[in-house]
Amino acid sequence: MSGLLCKDFSDIKAISTALEKKAAAFDSPEYHLKLLLDDPGRFGQFSKKIDGFFMDFSRQRLDWEALNSLYRLAEQTGAHNKFVGMTRGETVNTTENRAALHTAARGTGPCDLNINGLDVHAAMDKVRHEIAEFCQDVHSGTVTGADGRPFTRAVVVGIGGSYLGCEFVYHAMGAKITPVISLDFMPNVDIDEFYRTVAGIEPETTLWIVISKSFTTTETMANLTQVTAWLNDFGLLPEQHIVTVTAKASPGDQAGAPVLKSFHMFDFIGGRYSVSSAVGGLPLSLAYGFDAYDCFLSGCRAMDDHVLDSKQSLAMTAACISVWNSLFLKYPAQGIIPYSTRLSKLPAHIQQLYMESIGKSAGADGSFLSGPAGAIIFGEPGTNAQHSFFQLAHQGPGFPMDFIGVIQPGFTGQQALSKGVTNHQELWANLLAQTRALALGRDHEDPARRFSGNRPSSLIVIDDLSPERIGMLLAFYEARTVLEGFILGVNPFDQFGVELGKTMAGDVRRQMAKKNRNSEFQLSCADPVQDFFVKALFKSETQ
């Protein structure tokens, strides 16, 4: 079995051809959403829920025939079976010959899960136990900064998958829990950002969490160099103020000396899927306590179990809809609009998760795809987005969106009323209005006041911003992404597309390093643009 974008699978092609015809039919006026939504039963039929998590997809440009074809297509590609296999340790990361076991980080999967002789659950338990113990020691003041005062702040030094998911969960969880230790994130190799961050912190009460699986990530190592030099300026030692999250036996796996402690990550969990492992687990437990992290994991597990149990799960349905929208209805982008500022970092996380997983030209089987896969993901919180790019969403070239609502806000006190409603109600009034307006549109003789409508969206609703629900939201998008990769036939776990830029950056860096060592060195970069700007940089430094 293989995927939709791979070339020679006739069963898949037959369904695909039928779906292409169906998509063409959806261009005609009788398939306009305003007509589809005339059916009073549509909301009941085109929505699904599990405890605490609801998805309404009645405003997607879909009918039963299309949806059932998409489910059949998914079945033909073996997507659900591959997902089950993934949680069992099968080598689903084919191009890198690895398992993909982020689900095991929250205890999903069979009890006996062995990868190359490693008892996976035991290894995960061990790391979680170490996190719990360390956080307990930090919170109780047993482990302190160099001058004996407790840690009050931690800076996460890590880029891409080493911070995006954690940053999302950190901000989301803050709606209901006040952090014991507040977190900053330092992803970029930007000296202004380094000094902005350290300007606001007290060296003696700050813990640095350096996250890199290989412990060779250029940006992270460059920032570690700055951190070490900066600690040194205050007479502080790395073994007092730095912990690492890294692979066993990496250059950063050096608990005791020169760092305080190391927590392990594993090669069968990729960066963008690592939030529920120590990558998110250590910072989140330091911030909110291990119990909150544990509740978050149980939310992830609840979603995983649902996806494993049902071939038409929430995540599978969302994956099918995403395939339908990108590949058949030809939408090049998807919006993620959480109506909660606490979820404002979710779009950036899903952007990485999805675009790095699906944005491929090669199939998981090593073939060229029939065309490049993937769509652009972007988003801002609502209602902010309404006052920003929703003009285009309503009257420009439309694109599908996931609207995300939260029933209960974190704040539970009395709210002043404005126009007769609370702020939270106002937020919801807007959310419910936007999805309707996008779908229905409005006729008007003045072109500037006409709304063509027929712009699809899903509405994803979680009960609250408790750690469990945030875990469900995370695991939902992880599963959706993986399943879409399986349906399309791409490997959602590799990222060879980032290699060429890294190689070429090395070429420029070597020129710069030579010039740093010897100011007489004649720069000779690979092209005139590089030459021009590298010279401009050196010139500005000597001014």
Added chain:
Amino acid sequence: MSGLLCKDFSDIKAISTALEKKAAAFDSPEYHLKLLLDDPGRFGQFSKKIDGFFMDFSRQRLDWEALNSLYRLAEQTGAHNKFVGMTRGETVNTTENRAALHTAARGTGPCDLNINGLDVHAAMDKVRHEIAEFCQDVHSGTVTGADGRPFTRAVVVGIGGSYLGCEFVYHAMGAKITPVISLDFMPNVDIDEFYRTVAGIEPETTLWIVISKSFTTTETMANLTQVTAWLNDFGLLPEQHIVTVTAKASPGDQAGAPVLKSFHMFDFIGGRYSVSSAVGGLPLSLAYGFDAYDCFLSGCRAMDDHVLDSKQSLAMTAACISVWNSLFLKYPAQGIIPYSTRLSKLPAHIQQLYMESIGKSAGADGSFLSGPAGAIIFGEPGTNAQHSFFQLAHQGPGFPMDFIGVIQPGFTGQQALSKGVTNHQELWANLLAQTRALALGRDHEDPARRFSGNRPSSLIVIDDLSPERIGMLLAFYEARTVLEGFILGVNPFDQFGVELGKTMAGDVRRQMAKKNRNSEFQLSCADPVQDFFVKALFKSETQ
């Protein structure tokens, strides 16, 4: 004269047809960027600069013939003349029958500029003078909070154009100047966000800046209600702690009582173009001093003057390239990637500026366009983006990007070296590598390791993050957007597409308000989805 997307202008159509043919030719292998870039003179020819601002567009999929046709097309649409007319107070906002004079906010345009009897420059000078005086009074401690201590913090309450641009400039300027008064931004009508913000501030030393032209913006008014109630809890009065930026005679124009002071904005400056007016000017002057704001304005003016002086300015060239990429090469999105974390809020500002200005179905002349206009704008800082969505940018469906570089970082001290280079050099090595890798690609027999290349980008470089250069960057994107609107024939100053959602939100709000007043009220919303979730909200409140 009219625009490209309007239907019946034969001169424009002739050039447009030629450009369509040209775009088709660009699909063939001989137009691959790797071949175009073989020309050693290309960088010199396809780049432009003015003092402190450089744009390299040699890696756009363009040749001279295409570029010259685009310039001719712009000429035929009268875009440059309309821009000149705009700065002279002509009614370029045709659908709302108004001038668009954001350029006057920085003194651009003829000395005698009258709109409906108002001497525009005198009115602008007056507001700037009031800002200078007020900030002087606040910084010197003449104007203080209720208990006589100086203000140390200000919260901007405003949404969309009332905060996005200011937020970008605030973060950018911080690279070189430490704020006297630090700013927070409260756009969303989100009660969790309100309490997150107030949790971190001291009521007695905080000034609230409420920004709304009409002073009826729902979100802003709802937040003002919360702020007033919250101040009241601390025994503080609005006239001691709230200032407004609003239109003359709006409900918020009430200096003395009930607010401390009001600063005027004008109906000939739209929200998304208002950064250089009091909307940005007051918060930025409070933060960094009036002089810094004034330098920022002079940077805006320098760019305005350049655009006025040249029919093939940086902004006109960028507008032509944007038209070429969206309309002829059919790219649905554009990335904005600043290689500086200090510029991390730039993409969100340009996203609003561009998508709200260009995302239209109607022409400025009141006609229906031949198709909806606009592209999606999104972005994150580099190198962060490399570790997020650049996998798709390299191997998925490509899209054009603006890479933005800054020659001198704000930090000017000694930096520790990593791999022989400073962090700032590492940032640049990556920037210069990415644009090259995207353009050239790399052949490889393994599909997963093959890069098709031919992915276009521009490189925009500013000398530093001084207020002047930030002003140039802002005015560049403003002018680019306006010119693109003029070329396409859409009105870049209206936003009728946001109206329908507002109307429908009112319908939901009224149901909620009735239910708040009378718990026996039987909800009856416009559709089953609204009914279901409004009931769920009320149910959750009574639990």
